[in-house]
Amino acid sequence: MTLNSLTIAEARDRLRARDISAVDLTEACLSAIDQAGALNAFVHHTPDLARTQAAAADARLAAGDAPAMCGIAVGIKDLFCTRGVPSQAASRILEGFRPEYESTVTQNLFDAGAVMLGKLNMDEFAMGSSNETSVYGDAVNPWKVDDRLLTPGGSSGGSAAAVAADLCLAATGTDTGGSIRQPAAFTGIVGLKPTYGRVSRWGTIAFASSLDQAGPMTRTVRDAAIMLAAMASVDPKDSTSADRPVEDYEAALTGDIRGKRIGIPREYRMDGMPPEIDALWAQGAEMLRDAGAEVVDISLPHTKYALPAYYVIAPAEASSNLARYDGVRYGRRARLAAGDGVTEMYERTRAEGFGPEVQRRVMIGTYVLSAGFYDAYYNRARKVRALIKRDFDQAFAQGIDTILTPATPSAAFALGAMDAADPVEMYLNDIFTVTVNLAGLPGLSVPVGLDAQGLPLGLQLIGRPWDEGNLLNHGLVLEKAAGFVAKPVRWW
Amino acid sequence: MSITEAEARKVAHLARIAVADNALSALAAQLSDILQFMEQLNEVDVEGIEPMTGVEKMRLKRREDVVTDGSMQDRILKNAPDAREGFFAVPKVVE
Numbered sequence: 001m002t003l004n005s006l007t008i009a010e011a012r013d014r015l016r017a018r019d020i021s022a023v024d025l026t027e028a029c030l031s032a033i034d035q036a037g038a039l040n041a042f043v044h045h046t047p048d049l050a051r052t053q054a055a056a057a058d059a060r061l062a063a064g065d066a067p068a069m070c071g072i073a074v075g076i077k078d079l080f081c082t083r084g085v086p087s088q089a090a091s092r093i094l095e096g097f098r099p100e101y102e103s104t105v106t107q108n109l110f111d112a113g114a115v116m117l118g119k120l121n122m123d124e125f126a127m128g129s130s131n132e133t134s135v136y137g138d139a140v141n142p143w144k145v146d147d148r149l150l151t152p153g154g155s156s157g158g159s160a161a162a163v164a165a166d167l168c169l170a171a172t173g174t175d176t177g178g179s180i181r182q183p184a185a186f187t188g189i190v191g192l193k194p195t196y197g198r199v200s201r202w203g204t205i206a207f208a209s210s211l212d213q214a215g216p217m218t219r220t221v222r223d224a225a226i227m228l229a230a231m232a233s234v235d236p237k238d239s240t241s242a243d244r245p246v247e248d249y250e251a252a253l254t255g256d257i258r259g260k261r262i263g264i265p266r267e268y269r270m271d272g273m274p275p276e277i278d279a280l281w282a283q284g285a286e287m288l289r290d291a292g293a294e295v296v297d298i299s300l301p302h303t304k305y306a307l308p309a310y311y312v313i314a315p316a317e318a319s320s321n322l323a324r325y326d327g328v329r330y331g332r333r334a335r336l337a338a339g340d341g342v343t344e345m346y347e348r349t350r351a352e353g354f355g356p357e358v359q360r361r362v363m364i365g366t367y368v369l370s371a372g373f374y375d376a377y378y379n380r381a382r383k384v385r386a387l388i389k390r391d392f393d394q395a396f397a398q399g400i401d402t403i404l405t406p407a408t409p410s411a412a413f414a415l416g417a418m419d420a421a422d423p424v425e426m427y428l429n430d431i432f433t434v435t436v437n438l439a440g441l442p443g444l445s446v447p448v449g450l451d452a453q454g455l456p457l458g459l460q461l462i463g464r465p466w467d468e469g470n471l472l473n474h475g476l477v478l479e480k481a482a483g484f485v486a487k488p489v490r491w492w
Numbered sequence: 493m494s495i496t497e498a499e500a501r502k503v504a505h506l507a508r509i510a511v512a513d514n515a516l517s518a519l520a521a522q523l524s525d526i527l528q529f530m531e532q533l534n535e536v537d538v539e540g541i542e543p544m545t546g547v548e549k550m551r552l553k554r555r556e557d558v559v560t561d562g563s564m565q566d567r568i569l570k571n572a573p574d575a576r577e578g579f580f581a582v583p584k585v586v587e
Contacts (some may be wrong), residue, residue, distance in 0.1 A: 072576070
């Protein structure tokens, strides 16, 4: 087995045993990345930084007592600001931007000794479900069953492709409506969106501030537990960072879920759902039952309204957050004609700098926040959001520990397949994941099987707030029972 | 709810995004479709429900009102498309 294919847990143990070096592990990943240009996953390469960090990690490992992530080579989504390294949220408007500061998440990872291989492709400003809105071009799914190139999902498509193709051991993702869990499911990897407030948002380019949450994308549940512990922190620089100590999530992985109550929400059985997804969902429930859990039907009655509520709230917040891209302080400014004033500068800069999906969402957000419509759209959506959260609160109050749902309504689709579709059709990808962001809960996508074509499918587990340890433990049971070991056959 | 071309022009201006006149009708149609999708929210009985402002009821953190950071003008200006004499430069705003 090549070093770049190791899990974090395996690499950690071998690094600590001095059986392998961080430098060799990093070189194996850099070489895999060099050969994987066709996936367009890494969009900014930082081999010099990686080699320096790997050498430092080896020194730390030699001294003993190195943290779990020490020497682990990871990819970082382009949404995270990384000092001196291009960080442009896959947008033309941030062309040339090199932050003068480090995001809390990447700083935490670096403090733990992690090695950054480069920045990963994504949908522009994390707005998309197929990685097709990126200024860098599409990221490509390493899974392929015929002539078509498939989407790795989005918005964390580059992260998912890189982890699935063994270009790095793990990657950071961010999830506003499903952007970690959907790409994880499309590529056969594990993706965790933590409870809102568990991971600091400081230095992560904002999309929708009340929904955004960063998390790990890894090859195993254990790796997600290890990496979450390194990413999470209590951060005075993020006013919504929770004052709760970071736990040892790996220690929670006992594999014992006897007596736990698993909720199966009936509203997630959508009309027209492919029979394969339905069957997978039933199999997943059976696996948890076999492990000694009790499986219970539950109702989350406002599920149907989650997507429309999300597509009011997220664009509203985005329109405010993206107001800062005005061609003045950073990024790209449009070339101005003689006599152009400051308004023309804003309007041209933003017309040139933002892609069509971002423009659409900023305008929708502007509309729903504008005078006369604020109550009808924005306030109503926030009330519906409160009802969605109440549905979950009531389920948990009835003694439900974890909720099991499909992760996505289909397997990965072909790049370009949705070109002719209207924007709302693409939004339907988030149907099973978006409720979790609205309620601020932790959600975990675990690969469970392959569809008839041979493409990965995932299931989602939803946990109680701040209960990541227990959630990951359920994920471990599912992972073990499913025995998902399939890997994409290399074509790139 | 259907958006007219005039309303699309207005929202584009409020968002400070230049949209060519010949693109307005397509934009209006797309925005209308998305708003149509949101109309479902009108089916929900939200009587007496408080709008959700945050996931967890927590008091925003406070700290002493003192300077904690600063004196980094050069770093702040470093990424500006046009910076002169220690300032961000923009086209003339006031005639």
